Amino acid sequence: MRRLVALLSFYLSFPHGEFRIYRMDGSIQADAPGFRYLLDPIHEVIHTKRGDNVTLPCVLRTRPKSYKVKWTKINHADPLENIILITNGYRHKNYNQLSRRSYLRRGHRHDASMVITNVTLEDEGRYRCQLVNGLEDESLSLTLRLDGVVFPYQPSQGRYKLNYYEALLACEQQDARLATYPQLYQAWTEGLEWCNAGWLLDGTVHYPIIVPREPCGGNILPGIRTYGTKDKVKDTFDAFCFTSALKGHVYFSMGPMNYTEAVQRCRSQGAAIAKVGQLYAAWMFARLDRCDGGWLADASVRLPIIIPRDRCGGYPDPGVRTFGFPNKEHRKYGVYCYTLK
Ligand SMILES: *[C@@H]1O[C@H](CO)[C@@H](O)[C@H](O)[C@H]1NC(C)=O
Ligand SMILES: *[C@@H]1O[C@H](CO)[C@@H](O)[C@H](O)[C@H]1NC(C)=O
Numbered sequence: 001m002r003r004l005v006a007l008l009s010f011y012l013s014f015p016h017g018e019f020r021i022y023r024m025d026g027s028i029q030a031d032a033p034g035f036r037y038l039l040d041p042i043h044e045v046i047h048t049k050r051g052d053n054v055t056l057p058c059v060l061r062t063r064p065k066s067y068k069v070k071w072t073k074i075n076h077a078d079p080l081e082n083i084i085l086i087t088n089g090y091r092h093k094n095y096n097q098l099s100r101r102s103y104l105r106r107g108h109r110h111d112a113s114m115v116i117t118n119v120t121l122e123d124e125g126r127y128r129c130q131l132v133n134g135l136e137d138e139s140l141s142l143t144l145r146l147d148g149v150v151f152p153y154q155p156s157q158g159r160y161k162l163n164y165y166e167a168l169l170a171c172e173q174q175d176a177r178l179a180t181y182p183q184l185y186q187a188w189t190e191g192l193e194w195c196n197a198g199w200l201l202d203g204t205v206h207y208p209i210i211v212p213r214e215p216c217g218g219n220i221l222p223g224i225r226t227y228g229t230k231d232k233v234k235d236t237f238d239a240f241c242f243t244s245a246l247k248g249h250v251y252f253s254m255g256p257m258n259y260t261e262a263v264q265r266c267r268s269q270g271a272a273i274a275k276v277g278q279l280y281a282a283w284m285f286a287r288l289d290r291c292d293g294g295w296l297a298d299a300s301v302r303l304p305i306i307i308p309r310d311r312c313g314g315y316p317d318p319g320v321r322t323f324g325f326p327n328k329e330h331r332k333y334g335v336y337c338y339t340l341k
């Protein structure tokens, strides 16, 4: 029954004019000029979020007599082909870390779609499904995008203190990853403004401006200002980090506490003091809304606002606000804790 439904929807998805070349048993005249085995993808950009399972569609019109399907991740910076899996009939070999979380869906006899389970931040990017069929290989490409949030990051030492490698690490330590240009671009359309330049994953440096002004690149049109590619070791900037959905949740615990007490409080409740990325993810995906400044793992103090209100700092827009890095001895704040439960 499932197969019948799959086959039916397969027929129905073709425009009228192509119908005649299909025979009822699902076979096809595959020698027509310009014939392609792989169907064009319905959506070239697939959206998902961290922790989800996602399917990258790749469907054959019909099956050649003998063939393999090869899935690769496209990485222009890496000269080696990054193979995720290859199928040959019903056998496949898995190659790398992503392979261990991926398998072929095989929803029906023409299905070569790949499922990625437990999506990670590193899975974002472009993928290729390639039909290896003797002389004429065919392929299609898809882009996997994660829904999430970009946040600028400065360490406690202040502005422009991170070279590229330190920026990579800083984002990782906040449960995030250096953002890509498309991620920064999307964040800018959603209202991100930062008048300091920060590293992106590809080693370029940018900053997003909504209200143009003299100290932030001049009074020209709003947009993403760029410094281009910088020296990864010698040049230092801020970082733009990206994070996506969170397994578990973040909650607030009332102070006043100093930093040491804050760490203790979360621990005594079987949780951990939250990282900056975890607070952003909770704000974005769980709509965490608190008018209280709380310590975070990096010893910064922040508060997540969904509904702006006067007696809550008076900020006009939703966002995660920061009090910077107060003295760790100050007994003034609550704490944000993270727990898997
Ligand atoms: C993803 O798939 C695995 C099995 O392949 C399943 O155990 C898990 O619950 C799924 N996760 C989600 C978020 O659906
Ligand atoms: C999913 O990935 C995360 C991070 O890589 C890992 O901590 C977690 O154990 C994984 N979960 C499953 C069900 O594989």
Ligand SMILES: *[C@@H]1O[C@H](CO)[C@@H](O)[C@H](O)[C@H]1NC(C)=O
Pocket: 258, 259, 260, 261, 328, 329, 330
């Ligand atoms: C925080 O307060 C406790 C006393 O409640 C004190 O023992 C500890 O040294 C303080 N820590 C810091 C970093 O000020």
